Amino acid sequence: MTPPVSNTTRDVFSAVSASIAAVLRDTGRSPRPLEPSTLLSADIGLDSLDLAQTVVILERTLAVDPFRTAPAEGGRPAIRTVGDLVSLYERAVAATSNQFTNQADFSERVSEK
């Protein structure tokens, strides 16, 4: 079994950009080019509803929701920029793919016995 998408930064970045663009379009705002340093609130004007929608879209495309899982020790880092969002999802995607790898190892070990 393979994870739904590869966990490269580029793929996660384009998924995040596409979902933000979809949110802006649905709310009647024109999409704009995004950089990792783009501020979600100040630069593109995303409010909590917009962010909630972005999370639902990303859950559909990346099959993970890092907001639903318990934050790592030290709490969840603040999400201020596009880059913050990308790294949060990158870690979540990587964690899911590790899970899949571990499961594969486990079933191999079981079948060897």
Next chain:
Amino acid sequence: MTIASADAVSLSHLFPTILDAPVEDRLATAICAVAAEVPDRAAIVSSAGVNIGSTSTLYQRSTTDYANLARRITQLEARLAETRPIGIVARAKRVESLIAIAAACGRQHVPLAILAEDARDLIGELHDWLILDDSLIVPDLPPGTLPRSEFETVPPRIVVATSGTSGPPKLVDHSWDSLLAAARLAEQWQGRGWLLVYDATRWAGIQVWLQALLTGGRIVVPASRDPDTVVRAVVDDEVAILPGTPTLLRRVLTSADRDLLSGNVVERITLGGEAADGPLLEMVQEVFPRAKVTQVYATTELGEVFRVTDGKAGFPAAWIGKSLPGGAHVRVRRDGELLVQLHRDTAEVATGDLVEQTGDRYEFVGRRSDVIVVGGAKVYPKRVEEVLRDVPGVVEARVYAVPSPITGELVAAEIVPAAEADGGRIRDAAIARCREKLEPHAVPRVVDCVEKTATTAAGKTPRRGR
């Protein structure tokens, strides 16, 4: 004999005999009495789809007449009298078997459980009860292994599972009295064709087949809830009485080929299970101009509370504080929840239904449990659906909540675009209309174009999920 000629004989002279019988005997008594007078009158007309190849379906109709149904009942009764099982769980898939089991158990004073598919896990709660399937075969109980039921003078219990719309299904004890409380034996109801789109094992479905058979009627069971299939059954099998939820009726009226309905003979439409809105009621009157529309307000705990027959949404505001036909009193709490006191000596019950006064009417705005809470702000899904359905090109809409880690919940919608319409363009138009008409938190943030909107097993609109 055709449907029409068999049904031409009025059987209302049998009503006194049926009503004289003890309440638990009435179903079997009615079926046997009709069978004695018009043995080949159709009791159940059901159709089943048979797939031919990968794309076509052939619908096969089968009819069970009253004589056949009466024979099954008396045979089963003889076995029940011999074996006296402590209780019977009806696990039949066919409506005629379910009815035979119910009628025989009633007259033989054997406790009966009618469990819908999603309540099958609850069988374990009915220790030592015997499961009866479509074969209607009652095995011999080895002597001494199972306790036997006694033929008591007290009517036996009937167990029905709740629909599980608001929580997992559970077993609820009823009696033949409560089951038959709403049945009406009058000339205007006799010998009619009744559409059964409800699940025959749930409260609403049980009410339909009981009422139909107590009045010498014909139960019409379409092969599925697919709109064209339902409409074909309504017209071909001459359905006169059409009970259903607003969700099911809306789906049929918006998706089926309306030309097919031109020859319908529908006299009455009984809406229940959910509140109907004004636009739906207008559509119903347009398609069924001769039909009398009744909205039944009932709850699981209370049964039927009142009926609205003026064809308008909600109920008259003048009803508040008055004694309604049947003895119920209704009141509205300050937060808009409808409160019902069924009789003077019973406690007042909070119904979970929220109402709002508009002029001289109270209209239903939704179930308390249906309210979507977005960042602390309340959204009534029905209101959002009304806006969506008003968008040109949107045939049907369902609004529901999706969980959100950020705002608690988020408003989501499914829309059915008109045939051959550009789904993407209609989706954009629908969102734009919602932004124009609704508060920002009420605008659906997840909007999907679908072929048909989701419904629950009970034929209602689900309000939670993803």
